[in-house]
Structures are given as structure tokens and as C-alpha cells.
Amino acid sequence: MKKTLxxxxxxxxxxxxxxxxxKSFPRAPTVxxxxxxxxxxxxxxxxxxxxxxxxxxxxxYDTEETKSAGAMNRLIAERNNPQADVYWxxxxxRAEVLRQQHIAAPYVSPNAAGIPAIFRDPDGYWTGFAARxxxxxxxxxxxxxxxxxxxxxxxxxxxxxxxANPLFGTTTDQIAALFVLWGDDHxxxxxxxxxxxxxxxxPSNGDSADLVxxxxxxxxxxxxxxxxxxxKQHQPIDIVYPDQGVDEIGCFIVPNAAVLIAxxxxxxxxxxxxxxxxxxxxxxxxxxxxxAQIPLHSGVxxxxxxxxxxxxxxxxxxxxxxxxxxxxxxPFLKKWVGGG
Amino acid sequence: xEKRLTLAAAAALLAVIGFLPLLxxxxxxxxxxxxxxxxxxxxxxxSGRQQLVLMGQSVLLSLYVTFLATVVGVxxxxxxxxxxxxxxxxxxxxxxxxxxxxxxxxxxxxxxxxGSGSWISxxxxxxxxxLSTAYFGLYGCTGVLFTTFVPIVILLTIAYVGAVNPRxxxxxxxxxxxxxxxRRITLPLIAPAILFAAVLVFLLTLGEVGxxxxxxxxxYPVETLTQFAAFYNFSAxxxxxxxxxxxxxxxxxLEYPILHNQVSExxxxxxxxxxxxxxxxxxxxxxxxxxxxxxxxxxxLPLAVLIAQSSSLSAYADAFARASDSILRSLVxxxxxxxxxxxxxxxxxxxxxxxxxxVWRGIDALTLFLFTLPGTVVGIGLISLWxxxxxxxxxxxxxxxxxxxLAQYAVLPTRMTSTILDRIPRSLEQAAQLCGTSWFTTLRHxxxxxxxxxLIAVWIIGYVFCLRDLGVSIVVYPPGSDTLPVRILTLxxxxxxxxxxxxxxxxxxxxxxxxxxxxxxSGRDRIGA
Numbered sequence: 126m127k128k129t130l131x132x133x134x135x136x137x138x139x140x141x142x143x144x145x146x147x148k149s150f151p152r153a154p155t156v157x158x159x160x161x162x163x164x165x166x167x168x169x170x171x172x173x174x175x176x177x178x179x180x181x182x183x184x185x186y187d188t189e190e191t192k193s194a195g196a197m198n199r200l201i202a203e204r205n206n207p208q209a210d211v212y213w214x215x216x217x218x219r220a221e222v223l224r225q226q227h228i229a230a231p232y233v234s235p236n237a238a239g240i241p242a243i244f245r246d247p248d249g250y251w252t253g254f255a256a257r258x259x260x261x262x263x264x265x266x267x268x269x270x271x272x273x274x275x276x277x278x279x280x281x282x283x284x285x286x287x288x289a290n291p292l293f294g295t296t297t298d299q300i301a302a303l304f305v306l307w308g309d310d311h312x313x314x315x316x317x318x319x320x321x322x323x324x325x326x327x328p329s330n331g332d333s334a335d336l337v338x339x340x341x342x343x344x345x346x347x348x349x350x351x352x353x354x355x356x357k358q359h360q361p362i363d364i365v366y367p368d369q370g371v372d373e374i375g376c377f378i379v380p381n382a383a384v385l386i387a388x389x390x391x392x393x394x395x396x397x398x399x400x401x402x403x404x405x406x407x408x409x410x411x412x413x414x415x416x417a418q419i420p421l422h423s424g425v426x427x428x429x430x431x432x433x434x435x436x437x438x439x440x441x442x443x444x445x446x447x448x449x450x451x452x453x454x455x456p457f458l459k460k461w462v463g464g465g
Numbered sequence: 466x467e468k469r470l471t472l473a474a475a476a477a478l479l480a481v482i483g484f485l486p487l488l489x490x491x492x493x494x495x496x497x498x499x500x501x502x503x504x505x506x507x508x509x510x511x512s513g514r515q516q517l518v519l520m521g522q523s524v525l526l527s528l529y530v531t532f533l534a535t536v537v538g539v540x541x542x543x544x545x546x547x548x549x550x551x552x553x554x555x556x557x558x559x560x561x562x563x564x565x566x567x568x569x570x571x572x573x574x575x576x577x578x579x580g581s582g583s584w585i586s587x588x589x590x591x592x593x594x595x596l597s598t599a600y601f602g603l604y605g606c607t608g609v610l611f612t613t614f615v616p617i618v619i620l621l622t623i624a625y626v627g628a629v630n631p632r633x634x635x636x637x638x639x640x641x642x643x644x645x646x647x648r649r650i651t652l653p654l655i656a657p658a659i660l661f662a663a664v665l666v667f668l669l670t671l672g673e674v675g676x677x678x679x680x681x682x683x684x685y686p687v688e689t690l691t692q693f694a695a696f697y698n699f700s701a702x703x704x705x706x707x708x709x710x711x712x713x714x715x716x717x718x719l720e721y722p723i724l725h726n727q728v729s730e731x732x733x734x735x736x737x738x739x740x741x742x743x744x745x746x747x748x749x750x751x752x753x754x755x756x757x758x759x760x761x762x763x764x765x766l767p768l769a770v771l772i773a774q775s776s777s778l779s780a781y782a783d784a785f786a787r788a789s790d791s792i793l794r795s796l797v798x799x800x801x802x803x804x805x806x807x808x809x810x811x812x813x814x815x816x817x818x819x820x821x822x823x824v825w826r827g828i829d830a831l832t833l834f835l836f837t838l839p840g841t842v843v844g845i846g847l848i849s850l851w852x853x854x855x856x857x858x859x860x861x862x863x864x865x866x867x868x869x870x871l872a873q874y875a876v877l878p879t880r881m882t883s884t885i886l887d888r889i890p891r892s893l894e895q896a897a898q899l900c901g902t903s904w905f906t907t908l909r910h911x912x913x914x915x916x917x918x919x920l921i922a923v924w925i926i927g928y929v930f931c932l933r934d935l936g937v938s939i940v941v942y943p944p945g946s947d948t949l950p951v952r953i954l955t956l957x958x959x960x961x962x963x964x965x966x967x968x969x970x971x972x973x974x975x976x977x978x979x980x981x982x983x984x985x986x987s988g989r990d991r992i993g994a
Contacts, residue, residue, distance in 0.1 A: 157944040164955040168787075183945030186955040199940070202848045208861060208944065328681055460515075 154180045156394035157208060159196035161187045161215040162381055166416035173410070174401045180394050185209070197222075200386065204228050210395030212384040213402065217244070218298045220251035220382035221448030230387040232396055236403035239422040241434075243441065244380045253380030254403050255411040255418035258349040258366065258437065259299050260376065262334050265361040267343045273368045274303070274346060278318035287325040287333045287345040291458050295330065295348055299377045300458065301451035302442045306374055312454070316461055326462065338362050348379065353417035353430045364430070366437060375440040380421060381411075468904040472821050475812035476828050483835045483872040486846030493849055494703035505700035509707070516685070520708060522603075523685040526677070527670040529607045534615040534666045537759075539659055541615075542622020543647065544756060548743040551753050557623065558980070559760045562768065564616040565976045567935050567950050569675035570969050572609045573957075574767035576600065577774065605680045610670050612763045617669075618662040625658035626651060628888060631741045643743050661880075664720045668713055668837035675935075685709060686839055706842050713837050717830060768973075774966035784967040788952045792971060795932055795949040798863060802870035803927035807920060809871060810878020810927070817879060818886040832876035840936015843873050847941050863946055869937035874930045878923045885919035886912070925979055932976050949975070 160167045164186040171182045187196035197219050200212055204226070212229075214220045223229040224246065233249035244253030263270050271279070277286050289296040304312035325342060327333045333345035334352065338360040352364045368374045383399045385392065401407060408420040417428040427433040494505055509516065544550050545557050563571055579585060579596045586593035599605065629651055637646040652659075677684045686709065745752060775781065785792075813832065817825045835843065847869055851860040859865055889912060897907040913920070935950040942951060953968045 159944075164952075165960045183943075185942070185944045186947065186951075198845075199848070202845065203852050206852050206854050206857070206860075208852075328678055332681075 154391070154394055155183060156180050156210050156391050156398050157183045157185075157389075158211045158213055158395075158398060159185045159187070159200060159209045160213045161196050161219065162213055163215075163416065166411065166414055167213060169414070170402070170407055170410060174398060178397060178401070180397060182398070200228055201226065207386050207388045207390065209386045210389035210391045211398050211402075212386060214251070214382040214384060216295055216298055216379045217251060217253055217382040217444045218301070218448045218451055220384045221246070221445050222452070223384055223386075224250040224445075225448065228387055230385045230389065230392075232385040232399060234383075234396070234400045234403050236400050236405075239405070240403065241421060243439075244378070244421055244444075246445070251382040251384045252399070252403055253382050254421055255408050255416075256378050256380035256421055256434070257295070258376050258378055258419060258431070259295060259346060260349050260352055261344050261365040261367050262337045262347050262352045262355070263344040263363050263365050264337050264340055264342070265363055266340070270363070270365055271344050271367075272365065272370075273373060274299075275315075276344070276367075277324060277346075278315065278322055280322075282322070282343055284323040285343040286322065287327050287336050287342040288319070289330045289333050289345075289347070290326050290328060290462060292455075292462055293329075295379050296346070297451055297458065298379060298447060299346070301447045301454060302377050302440060303374075304450050304454055305442055305446045306440070309454075313457070316457075320461060334362070349419065349431055350415075350417045353428060354415065356430050357415070366432065368440075369438045373438070375438040377440045377442070378419075378434070378437075381418070469821060471904075472812055472816045475809060476816060476822065476824050479809065479813060479828060479831065479871075479875055482868050483843075483875065484831055486843070486850040486872070487838075489849040490703050490842075490846040494700040497700065502700075505704035506707075508701060509704045516705075516708065519683060519685040520712070522683060523671055524712070526603060526606055526610070526682065526684060527667045529603070530610045530614060530670040531663050531667040533607065533611045534618050535659065535663050537611075538615045538618025538662065539622050539652075541756065541759075542619040543626055543651075544752060545619065546623030546626045547651070547741075548745050548752075550745060550749065550756065556756055556760055557619070558977075559764055560619055560756075561616040562764050562973065563613045564620075565929055565933055566613075566969065566973060567675070567933055567953075568609060568613045568673065569679055570771075570953070570972075571613055571767060572605075572676045572679045573965075574771050574969075575605070575609055577770045577962075578767055601681050603682055606677050606682045609676050609680070610673060613676075614666045614669055617665055618659070621658050621662040622655065624884070625655040628884070629654050634741050638741075647743075660720060664716060665836075668716060671712065672709070672837055672839040674839060674841070702845070706839075710834075710838075713834060717833060717837075771966045771969050774962050775970050777963060780961075780963035780967040781971075783961075783964050784971060787956065787964070788949060788968055788971075791947055791949045791952040792975060794863070794946060795972075796975060798866055798870070798948060799928045799932040802867050802874075802931035803924050805867065805871060806874055806878045806927035806931070807924045810875060810923060811882050811920065813875065813879040814882025815886060818883040829879070832879045835872050836874065836876040838873070840869075840873060840934065840938075841940050843869060844937045844940025847872070847937070860941075861943055863943060865941045865943065866938055866946075866948070869941055870927075870931045870934060873934070873937050874927060877926050877930060881919065881923045881926065882916070885916045885923075888919075889915050921983055925983060928979055929976055933972070 158171065160171075167186070168184070171184060174180070175182050185196055185199065196212065197214075200207075200209060200223065203209070207228075212220070212223065214223075220229065229250045231249040234252060237245055237249075237252045240253060244256070246252070261271055261274075261276075271277075271282065276282060277288070291297050291300050300312075300316070303315065307315070325336070327336060327345075330347040330351050333342075334347050334355055336342050337345050338355050340361075344365075346367075349364070352362065355362050356364070366376050368376065381402075383402045385395050385399060389395050405420070405422045405425050408418070408422055408425045411418040412420050412426060412428050417431060419427055419431055419434050421434060423435065495501055495503070497504055541560065545553050545560075550556070576597075579593065579600050585596065600608075633650055633654070634646055637650045641649070672686055673684075674686045677686075775784075813828055816822060817829045847865060848860075851865060851868070853860070859868065893911050893915070894907055897911055898904075902910075933950060934948070935954060938948045939951050939954065942948060947955070949968065949972050953965060953972065956968065957965055
């Protein structure tokens with residue numbers, strides 16, 4: 126009797142697992158999205174998309190902070206047998222790398238019309254939306270304030286500055302952008318001066334922001350959402366938009382980017398998701414949430430703590446060139462981080 | 466014949482699950498755009514000096530952690546497994562908790578204890594500043610990984626001191642007191658187990674990425690991570706793994722002869738005999754105090770901080786709203802993974818125990834090798850092999866996660882089963898064989914019933930490791946099918962501390978569920994008997 130009961134239980138459990146296993150296969154209508162934007166902020170948007178369209182979303186999340194072999198590497202590893210329909214990149218350089226590696230497919234969304242051309246690929250391989258600005262986070266006690274990324278090399282701040290590891294994320298993007306603007310020689314000189322200034326390398330922008338807020342460093346170059354979070358926590362920090370003078374290079378802007386994947390299993394659902402991500406409504410939600418992203422469509426409310434994109438001097442740079450430069454200078458950056 | 470066929474099938478299955486993905490990954494690293502190329506290896510060779518420094522730092526960290534874990538873990542294991550110390554089970558569970566939690570969670574919890582904003586900083590700001598500064602670097606990494614991995618030494622010591630033939634100790638007691646018996650008989654007999662534990666701690670520390678990254682201590686595995694995360698270069702990443710594989714193989718090669726030449730001395734011929742127990746006498750309470758304080762400081766304190774951070778209903782409501790599906794998935798994956806691990810481990814362990822096929826040594830080495838590889842490497846290997854249209858039914862479903870569990874954790878059930886079988890007299894099986902009983906019948910009616918308690922322990926260990934897995938899962942989980950540790954990690958970026966703390970507490974509770982159930986069940990069993 127006892128044995129029969131056990132066998133029945135095992136069979137029942139096996140059947141339940143089998144049903145659940147086969148239910149886990151994709152069911153139409155479905156869209157598969159790989160997301161590099163923080164899950165805390167991106168998941169509610171995707172849930173709203175499910176509610177509004179009836180299309181089920183299956184997501185793979187990644188985070189910039191973990192730097193793990195996540196979404197981007199999976200896309201590259203899966204290039205011969207794509208599983209994803211859409212990649213929601215948290216910066217456009219990864220999107221550009223996908224275009225260069227023939228993993229992205231062109232799609233010009235009708236909702237891309239209101240987004241400035243500088244934040245879009247001209248052929249529609251990626252489209253930017255909801256951006257971060259690269260700004261200086263400065264401890265409140267610091268006076269006078271730094272005003273430029275070149276302040277890092279000012280002897281006044283020697284040993285008192287911090288920057289996130291330039292091998293990863295938006296810091297790499299910005300260094301590559303500076304190389305594009307200034308040329309290789311000037312770029313290398315800046316990096317050498319940065320090294321000689323005794324700058325502290327932190328694992329992420331979030332760590333840099335925390336170190337400045339704690340008073341361990343005078344200032345650091347971080348993303349605008351890192352600053353907004355600390356402002357909301359009433360930490361003793363201020364925000365400085367760098368290089369806003371007439372002859373200066375402007376503030377580097379890092380939009381999110383939506384990419385349709387070549388050979389996507391559900392391309393139509395993928396296009397609908399991209400339309401949704403590029404809408405004014407999504408930009409508004411991302412601006413008003415703790416993600417504090419700056420809308421790229423005009424007329425959409427910006428986060429209260431940040432300037433709207435129109436009232437900022439923006440660094441004029443071609444993101445495709447930045448992506449190419451980023452790959453070219455990686456061996457140099459690797460040596461730089463290693464102290465060489 | 467059926468015995469050899471079954472064991473050969475188990476060995477072949479393990480090779481397909483564990484070895485083939487790595488082989489595919491390494492083979493791919495020799496090809497660029499379909500043409501043979503050594504470019505990735507040339508680049509690695511060119512940056513030799515930098516790699517050497519990083520490897521030196523990795524080895525230094527591993528040595529520190531291994532030394533501390535062994536020096537502290539062995540006495541604790543003897544105290545908990547061999548003496549009449551009060552509350553042994555409770556203390557064992559308490560000291561084992563860190564092993565159940567992903568190491569990065571422990572690192573975060575310790576920062577909450579030591580960093581700015583902690584109660585230490587409000588009581589003694591200067592001390593907090595000093596501790597906080599020291600925490601970020603080699604000392605912090607050593608501390609966190611030591612508290613994470615010391616349970617391995619404790620548990621293996623407990624398991625093996627219980628396997629020592631009591632007659633040898635009784636004979637020793639005729640001429641010496643317990644300290645002398647421990648020093649001259651018990652500890653030398655379990656030396657291979659201690660060495661095995663030390664090797665495991667060394668290799669697990671060597672492959673660890675999350676804690677050194679969080680605490681800003683540059684180590685070699687970060688190099689492979691950099692290749693994956695910053696350069697998107699799979700060949701270079703695979704090439705960067707090779708030095709790590711070489712160090713792992715060297716350590717295993719050194720460990721092998723020592724372990725396998727001495728292990729026979731451990732076998733208990735008096736199966737079912739009574740364990741001898743050390744009576745602590747007047748040392749009972751002082752030692753209880755020392756162990757309790759150790760447990761409170763190294764385990765309870767960071768966990769208490771997590772619980773305090775999560776102590777609101779809204780945090781748990783938010784946690785369940787955001788992660789109930791991940792919790793359920795983790796449970797199902799861990800139950801399936803643990804069951805298959807127990808089955809596969811049983812046959813592989815039997816193969817190693819009986820040395821039925823000449824490949825037993827290869828299987829033993831392969832399982833240990835796979836266990837010590839970083840999870841991301843195993844994951845990328847799995848993608849290399851299984852991500853094809855023809856095998857989408859595996860790659861596109863949770864089956865890929867289960868394969869990852871089987872590859873990464875096969876060593877645990879295999880070695881545990883081998884040890885359990887060591888304690889079952891061979892004569893029982895031989896007698897059944899002489900009576901003409903088939904091998905499966907012998908297993909069903911003799912071996913498995915005698916090994917039942919051990920196999921339940923095997924299942925629990927498999928369950929715990931599958932449930933806490935992060936390295937493999939984060940790389941291969943199918944879209945929409947993340948597990949709880951993955952969800953915690955992805956929510957850690959800008960998630961509220963109370964939400965993260967609540968999810969960590971849920972992970973710990975879910976992990977402890979079967980341990981509690983089995984403790985209750987075995988308690989009832991004992992009363993019934």
C-alpha cells in the first residue's frame with residue numbers, strides 16, 4: 126500500500142513536471158527580449174506592454190553593474206540560431222557592435238520620427254530613446270567646482286578623483302567618444318595624464334557615486350541616474366554638467382537603444398515592442414520612475430532633478446565611429462587599467 | 466554485463482553533458498571565421514606579465530582562504546562530529562548557512578555590517594572607517610570567502626570522523642587520552658578528507674569572480690570575465706581560461722596520488738557499529754561558548770543584518786510580487802536537478818567505488834574538474850554545444866539549466882556515493898551475486914536500502930547547490946525562466962535594499978525547507994525505531 130502510494134506520488138510529480146516543461150515552450154503571440162537596462166526599471170515597462178498588446182514577453186535580463194557574460198554575449202553566441210527578437214540595450218555602442226557583427230536587422234519605427242537624428246542609426250539598425258547624461262558628481266563641500274572632464278588632469282584634484290573601470294559600460298563609451306573627438310594622440314595623452322593624476326578606479330559608476338557621497342573623493346564621472354538616486358537619498362552631492370562653455374565639447378549623452386535581431390523568431394511582435402519602447406509614453410514612464418532617464422522626444426516631461434535635453438550642450442559625436450574606436454582602443458585600455 | 470553497460474552509459478552521459486561542451490568551446494577558440502588560427506593564444510602570450518601578476522594574486526587569495534578554512538574548519542568539524550558538545554545539530558546548521566547563500570550576498574551583508582551607515586559606524590566612526598577601507602581588497606575577499614567556504618571543511622570533517630573505524634580509536638584509548646588519539650590516529654586517518662576539502666576550497670576560491678569584483682581585488686578569473694563582458698571575444702575568453710584550467714589540473718594531479726593511496730584506510734569494516742564520542746567534561750560549556758560566539762559573529766551577524774533590512778511586510782509583499790515565479794522555478798529546477806544528480810552520481814560513484822571500468826579515474830577527475838570551473842565557462846560551453854536549431858528542445862527550455870547543474874555539480878553525488886558505498890561491506894553484494902541475483906535486484910534490495918540515509922543526504926546537497934547556482938544559470942537560462950539567485954542579482958542594480966534582503970531571506974528559507982523536512986522525518990524515524 127505504502128509502496129503504491131509512493132509510486133503514485135512520483136508519477137504524479139513526474140507528470141506535473143512534464144506538463145510544466147512542455148508549457149515552457151514559446152506560445153504565440155510571444156516576443157523574446159534581451160534587456161541590458163536595469164530590471165527594476167525595465168520590467169514594469171514590459172509588463173505594461175503585455176497588458177496593452179496581449180503579447181507575452183519572455184525576457185533575459187542583464188545589468189551593467191554585474192558585467193556578467195549576459196545578454197550581449199548571449200546574442201553573439203546565439204548568432205547562428207537566434208533566440209531573441211529584440212535587444213533593449215542600455216547604451217547605443219552595444220547596438221552598434223551588433224550592427225557591425227550582422228546580428229541586428231534594420232527597422233525604422235514610426236515612433237522614431239520625433240527622436241533627434243544623432244541618436245538614431247541612419248539605416249534603422251538601432252534607435253535611441255530615454256537617455257542618460259554623463260555628468261560629474263561632486264561632493265557638496267567642494268568649492269570651486271570642477272567644470273570639465275579635463276578637471277581630472279588638473280593638479281588641484283590630484284589623488285582626489287574617481288572613475289569607473291574604463292573597460293566596461295558607459296565609461297568606455299565616453300573615453301572612446303573623446304578619442305573620436307580629439308584624435309588618438311590627444312586621447313592617449315589625456316589617459317596618461319589621468320593615470321598620473323592618481324585617479325582611483327572603481328568597479329562601477331554606482332561605486333564612484335557612493336565614494337564621492339561618502340567624501341572619499343572630490344568628484345567622479347558617472348551617469349545622471351546615479352546622481353539622481355543619491356540626490357533622492359539626500360546625500361551631500363551636487364551635479365555638474367561638464368564642458369558646457371562655448372568652445373567646450375559638451376556633455377556626452379547615452380541613450381537606450383532598441384534593436385531588432387536578424388533572424389528573429391517573432392519579427393512582427395518584435396517590431397511592435399520596438400514601437401512601444403520608442404513611444405513618448407515609455408519615455409515619460411522612464412523619466413518619472415527612479416530610472417530618471419532623459420526623454421529624447423520633445424515635449425515629454427524630464428526628471429525634476431535633471432535638465433531637459435534641449436537645455437544641455439550635447440557632445441556631437443557619431444556613435445558608429447565611437448563603437449569602432451571603442452574596439453580599436455580596447456587593448457590600450459586594457460593595458461591602462463593593468464597599470465601598463 | 467548489465468552492470469558494465471549501465472555504468473558505461475552513466476560515464477558516457479557525463480562525458481556528453483560535461484566534457485563535450487568544453488571540447489566544443491576549446492575547439493572553436495582555434496578557429497576565426499572558419500579558418501584555423503592561434504590569434505587568441507598569441508594575444509594571451511603577449512600579455513603574459515600582466516596575466517602572471519593576476520594569477521599570482523588569485524593564488525595568494527586562494528592560499529589565504531584555504532589556510533584559514535582548514536585551520537578553523539577541522540577543529541570545528543571534530544567538535545561538532547565527534548564530541549558531546551551541546552546543540553551540535555543546531556550549531557552545524559548555523560555554521561553551514563553561508564554555504565547555502567551566493568557569496569556575493571554575504572559580501573553585501575558584511576558591507577552592511579562594516580560600512581558607513583552601520584551600527585559600528587554610529588558607535589565608533591573611526592573603527593568603521595578603518596574596517597570599511599580594509600574590507601575592500603584582499604582582506605575583505607579573504608574574510609568573505611573564508612566564511613563562505615569553511616562549511617565545506619566542517620562538513621567533510623564531520624562526515625569522515627564518523628567513518629573512522631572505532632576499533633582503532635578504542636585501541637588508541639588504551640594507551641593515550643583523546644588529544645593523543647586524535648593527533649595520532651583520527652586526524653592522520655582523515656587527512657585525505659581534509660586534503661580533499663582544502664583542495665575544493667582552493668579551487669572554488671580560484672574560480673570566484675563575484676566577491677573579488679565587488680570588493681575590488683583584481684584576480685585572474687576577472688580576466689576571462691573581461692574577455693566575455695568587454696571584448697565580446699569568445700576565442701580570447703576561452704584562451705584566457707586555459708591558464709586557470711592548467712592550475713586546476715596541476716592541483717588535482719598533486720591531490721590525486723595522496724588521496725587515492727590513503728583512502729582505503731578510512732573504510733569502516735564494522736558497518737552499523739557505534740561511533741565513539743569524545744566526552745568534553747568540564748570543557749563542554751567553554752567550548753560551547755567559543756563555537757557559539759564564532760557562529761554568532763561570522764554567520765548570525767550578517768544574516769541578522771539581512772533580516773533587519775527586510776523586516777517589513779511590504780518588502781516581502783514586493784519580493785513575492787516580483788519574484789514568485791522565479792521562486793517556484795528555482796524549486797522545481799532544484800528538485801529535478803537534485804534527483805537526476807543523485808541518480809547519475811549513484812552510478813558514477815559506484816563506478817569509482819568498484820573501479821568496474823578502466824575509465825573510473827577519468828570520470829572522477831572530470832567531475833572534480835567541472836566543479837572547479839567557473840560557472841560562466843561551463844555555461845558558455847553549453848551554449849557552444851547545444852545552441853543549434855536541431856537541439857532547440859534542450860537549449861530553448863529549462864533542460865539546458867538542468868544539464869548545467871549535472872555538469873557542474875556531478876562531483877558532489879559521485880564522491881559522496883563512493884564514500885557511502887565504502888561503508889557497505891562488499892561481501893553482501895558478493896553473496897547476492899553467488900546466489901545468482903541480478904545486479905539491479907542486488908542494488909534494489911541490498912545496496913540502496915543500506916545506503917538510503919546517505920543517498921538522502923546526497924539529494925539534499927544536490928538540491929542546495931542547484932538552488933543557489935548562479936554561474937551556470939545566468940548564462941543559459943531560457944528567456945522568461947530565470948531562477949531566484951539570478952533574479953536577486955539582476956534586481957540588485959538599483960533595487961531597494963529591503964527588497965534584496967527579503968529575497969535573500971526567502972532564498973535561505975527555501976533552501977532550508979528540505980533540510981528541515983528531512984531532520985523532522987529522521988527524528989520521527991528514530992522515535993519509531
